[in-house]
Amino acid sequence: MNMHGTRRLFRGGTLGLAGLALLAIPAAAADLPKVAIIATGGTIAMKLDPVTQAPVPALSGEDLVAAVPKLKDIASISVTEFSNVPSDYMGPDRWPDLVRRVESVLADPGTRGAVVLHGTDTLDQTAYFLDLTLKTEKPVVLVGAQRNASDHDADGPRNLLNAVRQILAEGATGMGVTVTLNHRINAAREVRKTHTSNVETFDSGDAGILGYVDEDRVVFSRKSLRRQTLPLPERMPRIDLVAMYAGADGSQVRHAAESGAEAIVVEAYGWGNVNAPMHDAIKAAVERGVPVIIATKVYDGRALPVYGFKGGGSTLRKAGAVFAGDLTPDKARILGLVALPQSKDAGALQAVFDR
Template sequence: MTSAPSSKANIIVVTTGGTIAMAEDQQTKSVRPLSSEALQAVLPYVSDHAKVQMDHYLNIPSPHITPDIMFQISQRAKEWLERPETDGLVITHGTDTLEETAYYLDLVLHFDKPIVVTGAMRSQGELGADGPVNLVNAIRTAAHPRAKGKGVLVVFNDEIHAARWVTKTHTSNVATFRSPSHGPVGYVTKKDILFHQSISKKVQLPHKQPRARVDLIKAAAGTDDCFLRCALDSGAEGIVLEGLGQGNIPPAMLPGVKEALRRNIPIVLVSRCYNGIVQDVYGYEGGGKELKELGVVFSNGLNGQKARIQLIAALNVSKDPEALQEFFEDGII
C-alpha cells in the first residue's frame, strides 16, 4: 500500500531558467534558452498527482545568478507560499549554482509547505534528457504530505536531497547531485515518495535583501595572502576561507587573515574536502588551533559556496564573531 496523497495538491512551478529550459541550436551547436513555455509539455504527466500552475518568472543561465537574484526568487516564492490555496512550490533552476540558491531559500524561507528545487543536466532534445522526469518527480514530491516541514529539498535523478547537504559533483552526469556526508533523504519511485532520513533543526536567518560582499578564497600548497589582500582592497565585508584538511592553511596566508580580522572583517573557515568538518586540532603555524584563537569562525560541514551564501545572509544580522559562530554551528550536521 502506498501513501500517496488522497486528493490533488495545488502546486506552483516557478521557472528561473537553466538547462532544463534550453535546447541545442542546430546551426550553432550551442545550447540556448527556449521560450518560457518550454516546460508545459510535462504537465499531463502530473495530472494524477497535482493541480499545477506555471509561473514563468525568469529564464537565465545559472552562472548569471547572483545573491540579489536569489533574493528576488525568494520573494517570488514567498508570495506564492503565503497564499492559503498553495500547497507546495517547485522551482526550476540551472544546475551550476542550484545548490547555492536552494540553500539560500532554506535559510530565509520559513514555511512548512514543501519547497523543491530541480533542474536538468541534459537540455531538451538531447537523447536521455532528464529535465521532464526531474520536473515530474519534483512536483510529485512537493505534492506529498511527508515533504512538509523538511525545509528546501532538491530532487534529481529519482533522489531527494536536503538543500543544506547536496552539492553538484560531476560536470555532466545526470547523477551529479550528491550529499557526500549524509546521502539522499528520500527517493522517488514509480508509485510513491519515500523518506528514510529525518532532517534536524536548521539555521533560520531573516528574509532581507543581501547586501554584503563576501569573497571565497581557496588554500592550496604554498599559497600566500595575495587573494586575501585583494579581497580586502576590493571592499570585501566577509571572507570564506576554504582551508586544507581539518581546517589548516599555509603560513604565508596568515598575514592576510590577521589583517582582515584587525579590520573586523569576519572570516569563516571551511575545508576543501567534501566530507567532514573543520576543527581546531593542529597547533602549528597556520593550523586550526591558531586560526580559532585568532577569531576565525569555524563552519560545521558546509562547503565553501554554501558557507559564502550563509555568511552573506548572516551579515544582515551581525558581524560579531561569537554570533556568527553560533549561526555556523547550529543545526548543520
C-alpha cells in the same frame, strides 16, 4: 456536479453528452491539488542552437510543463516565469527576489508547494539560500537537468514530474527546501553537485539522502536536523571566496579585505589549514574588522581548529577566524550572506555556524 445541477446552469435547456464532457473536464481539474512552478532557466530550459549546435536558453516554464503531459493528471499547475538564465548567472542579486516570489505563490492557502526549475551549477546554493530565508512548512523542491531538452534522453521531464509527486506525497511538509534529481531527495544544506555531466550528480555525503521518489510512491527516510531560518537581509553584503593553494602568498585575502569585502570565506585544506603567509593575511583581515570564515574543500568532514602549526586551524581560531563546520565553502558564504547583517562579531557568527 450532477445532471440536475448541470441543467440548472443552462436554465432548463437540454445538454448533449459532448457538452457534459466539456463541463466535466474543468470540474475535474478544479478538484486536483494545486502546485506552483517557478522557472528560472538552466539546462532544463535549454535546447541546441541550430547555428552553434550548443545548448542555449530556449524554453519557458510553460513549455517545460507542456512536455510532461502526466502532470495534468495529478495536479493543477500554475507557472511563474521568474527568469530564463544559466544558473551561473544566479546569485545574491537575484536570490532575495526569488525568495519573495516563492513566498508570494505559497501565500495561496490552496497551493500545496512549489517547484523551482533551475540550472544545476548553482542549484544547491540557491536551494540553501531559500531554505535559510523562507518562512513556510510547505515543500519547495528545486529541480534541474544534466541533459538539455534537445537530447533524446533528457532528464528534465522526469525530474519535474518527480518533484510534483514529492510535493503531493504524505509527509512532504516540514522537510525544508530540497533538491530532487534522478529520484533522490536531498536536503538543501547538505547537498552538492559532484559530477559535471552524470544524471546522478547531487549527493549529500555523510548525511545521506532524505528519501526517494519511487515508481509507486515517495519514501521519506529522515529529516535534516541542521536547519535554521534567518531574516532575509535588506541589503546583501559583499563576501569574497578565496581558495588556499600550494604556495599561496595571502595577496588575494589582503586584496579582498582592502577593496571592500565585508567578510571573506577561505577554502582551506583538510580540517581547515593554510600556510604561514595565508595565516598572516587572515590575521590582518580580522584585525581590520573583516570576519574570515574557514571552510574545507574536502568533500566529507568538518573544518575544525585542530593543528597548532602556523596556519593550522588552532592558530587561525586564535587569530579570530570563524569555522564553517561541514558546510562547503559556497554554502559557508551563503550562510554568511544571511548572518553577517545581524552581527560581524566572531562569537555570534560562530554560534550561527554551529547550529
